[in-house]
Amino acid sequence: MGARHLSSRLGFSAWPAPAKLNLFLHVTGRRADGYHQLQTLFRLVDWGDRLHLRVRDDDRIRRTTPLPDIAEASDLSLRAARALQAASGCRLGADIAIDKRLPFGAGLGGGSSDAATTLVALNLLWKLGLSVDRLAAIGLQLGADVPVFVRGHNAWAEGVGEILQPVALPSSWYVIACPECSVNTGTVFNDASLRRDHPVVDFADFKAGRCTNVCEPVTRRLFPPVEETFRQFQGLGAAPRLSGTGASVFAEFSTFEAAETLRSRWSGPGLCMVTPGLAHSPLLDLVQ
Numbered sequence: 001m002g003a004r005h006l007s008s009r010l011g012f013s014a015w016p017a018p019a020k021l022n023l024f025l026h027v028t029g030r031r032a033d034g035y036h037q038l039q040t041l042f043r044l045v046d047w048g049d050r051l052h053l054r055v056r057d058d059d060r061i062r063r064t065t066p067l068p069d070i071a072e073a074s075d076l077s078l079r080a081a082r083a084l085q086a087a088s089g090c091r092l093g094a095d096i097a098i099d100k101r102l103p104f105g106a107g108l109g110g111g112s113s114d115a116a117t118t119l120v121a122l123n124l125l126w127k128l129g130l131s132v133d134r135l136a137a138i139g140l141q142l143g144a145d146v147p148v149f150v151r152g153h154n155a156w157a158e159g160v161g162e163i164l165q166p167v168a169l170p171s172s173w174y175v176i177a178c179p180e181c182s183v184n185t186g187t188v189f190n191d192a193s194l195r196r197d198h199p200v201v202d203f204a205d206f207k208a209g210r211c212t213n214v215c216e217p218v219t220r221r222l223f224p225p226v227e228e229t230f231r232q233f234q235g236l237g238a239a240p241r242l243s244g245t246g247a248s249v250f251a252e253f254s255t256f257e258a259a260e261t262l263r264s265r266w267s268g269p270g271l272c273m274v275t276p277g278l279a280h281s282p283l284l285d286l287v288q
Contacts, residue, residue, distance in 0.1 A: 010054070011054045011055075012052040012053060012054045012095070012097065013052070013053055013054075013121070013125070014050055014051070014052055015050070015051045015052075015053060015117045015120075015121045015283065015286065016048060016049075016050060016051075016117065016281070016282045016283055016286075017048045017049040017050065017051055017098075017110070017113040017114045017116070017117040017149070017283070018044050018045060018046065018047065018048035018113060018149075018278060018281050018282065018283070019044070019045050019047050019048045019102050019108040019109060019110065019113065020042050020043060020044055020045065020108060020109040020113070020145070020148065020149070020243075021042075021043045021045060021108070021174065021176075021243045021248075021250055021277075022040045022041065022042065022043075022107070022213065022242075022243050022244045023040075023041040023042075023043050023206070023211075023241070024039075024040060024041055024206060024211035024212055024213055024241075025038065025039075025040045025213040025214060025215055025242075025244060026038065026039045026040070026198035026201065026211065026212070026214055027189075027194065027195060027196045027197075027198055027214050028196075028197070028198050028199070028200055029196065029197065030196055031160075035160045036160065036189060036196065037158075037159065037160070038144075038157065038158065038159070038160060038161050039156075039157070039158050039198075039200065039201060040156075040157045040161065041154075041155075041156055041157070041167065041206060041211075042145075042148045042154060042155050042156075042157055042164075043154050043169060043172075043277050043278075044152075044153075044154055044277065044278040044280070044281055045174060045176070045275045045276065045277055045278060046275050046276050046277075046278055046282075047101070047102070047176070047273065047275040048101060048102060048110070048113060049098055049099060049100055049101050049102055049110055049113065049114055049117075050098070050099040050101070051077065051096065051097070051098055051099075051114060051117050051118065051121065052096070052097040052098075052099070053094055053095070053096055053097075053118070053121050053122065053125060054094065054095040055092055055093070055094055055125050055126065056092060056093035056094055056095060057092065057093075058092075058093050059085065059090075059091050059092065059093045060093040061078055061081045061082055061085070061093055061094055061096070062093070062094070062095050062096065063075060063077075063078055063095075063096055063097070063098075064095045064096065064097045065097040065098060067098060067100055069104040069182075070104065070111070075111075076111040076112065076114055076115035076118075076142055076143065076146075077096050077098060077111075077114040077115055077117075077118045078096065079115065079142055080114075080115035080116075080118040080119050080138075080139070080142055080146075081093075081094050081096065081118050081122055083119075083138050083141060083142060084118075084119055084122055084123065084126075084128070084130075084135075084138060087130075087134075087138050088126070088128045088130060090126050090128060092126050094122055094125075096118065098114060103178045103182070103247075103248075103271065104182050105181070105182025105183045105184065105247060106178050106182070106183075106243075106246070106247050106248040107183060107242065107243040107244030107245055107246045107247060107248045108176075108178075108243060108244075108248050109145045109149065109244070111143070112139075112142070112143045112145035112146045112149055113145075113149045115139060115142050115143065115146050115149075116135075116139055116146050116147075116148075116149030116150040116283075117149070117283055119135045119138060119139055119146075119150060120135060120150060120283055120287055121283075121286075121287075123135060124287055132150060132151060135150050136150045136151060136162075140162050144160045144161035144162060145161055147161075147162050147164060148161070148164055149281065149283075151164060151166075152280050152281030152283055152284040153166040153167075153280050153281070154166065154167050154168070154169050154277075154278075154279070154280075155167055156203060167203070168279075169277060169279075171254075171276070171277065172252050172253065172254065172276070172277045173252070173253045173254070173255060173256050173258070173259040173274060173275070173276050173277070174250050174251070174252055174253070174259065174274070174275055174276070174277060175233075175238070175250060175251045175253070175259050175262050175263050175266075175272065175273070175274055176243075176248055176249075176250045176271075176272070176273055176274075176275060177229050177232075177233070177248065177249050177250070177266065177268065177270060177271070177272040178247060178248050178270050178271040178272075179223075179225035179226055179228065179229045179247050179249070179268070179269065179270040180225055180269050180270045181223050181225040181226065181247050182247065183219055183222075183223055183226070183245050183246040183247040185244070185245045187222065188215050188218050188219055188222070188245040188246070189215075189245070191218045191222070193217070193218055193221075194214065194215065194218050195214045196214075198214055213241060213242045215242060215244070215245045215246065216241075216242040216246075218245075219242055219245055219246040219247070220242075223246065223247060225247065225269075225270070226242070226246050226247050226249065228268065229247075229249045229268060229270070230242075230249055232266070232267070232268045233249060233251055236262050236265055236266075237262075238251035238262055239251060239252075256274065256276070259274045260274050
């Protein structure tokens with residue numbers, strides 16, 4: 001049975017896992033352990049995966065629907081559940097099914113969001129009572145983007161992405177295009193041409209338009225479908241940006257009508273859609 005057909009009759013509960021956009025991304029240095037020091041602004045959007053979770057009386061963590069592009073050993077939702085078990089000593093388990101909507105390797109944080117939703121939801125379903133700070137710390141062991149999804153707010157991020165300051169952002173609509181390719185984050189961050197010494201900026205710099213995504217020239221050079229997506233946005237008069245290391249490219253608009261006008265003229269391969277930005281994650285509405 002596919003994930004989207006699961007229901008509460010089978011003992012599953014449904015949980016949202018929204019996507020994010022990086023409104024900019026700077027690398028300001030590199031630590032001795034090899035991790036990059038970053039500055040970015042995370043924007044949550046009203047599009048994402050949906051997880052279906054069912055508590056087990058034993059301690060098994062089981063994926064009940066196939067994800068062809070993601071091996072079980074690499075599945076962040078399974079790893080998150082096991083990390084939560086280890087951190088809490090919980091002897092319960094879970095069946096996990098994912099209605100996977102976000103493309104793999106798209107720079108939208110799909111795997112990280114799935115992991116965060118797993119942590120937040122199982123903390124409630126297993127009645128663990130762990131704090132948001134504790135869940136975010138567990139999530140950080142899984143990936144630098146997981147904490148922002150655990151906390152559920154648009155945020156200015158520094159460090160390796162884990163130092164978060166909530167930010168109120170205006171209402172916006174986004175056209176997001178996902179070309180038919182998958183970008184490996186490590187490939188981009190290890191590229192010799194990546195700029196790693198961008199000056200530290202603040203929110204005033206962002207509002208003044210002085211921020212960029214240093215990964216963009218690398219990703220556009222290494223992945224021709226991303227370059228073609230940029231060219232199509234520009235040909236339609238938009239100002240495209242790359243989310244994270246890609247592959248997703250997006251443009252921001254103040255109204256749905258303006259965003260939909262561009263989307264209706266889109267002719268490139270791959271997925272192209274319109275979605276609003278969120279004030280906060282819908283996951284918070286289920287746990288607060």
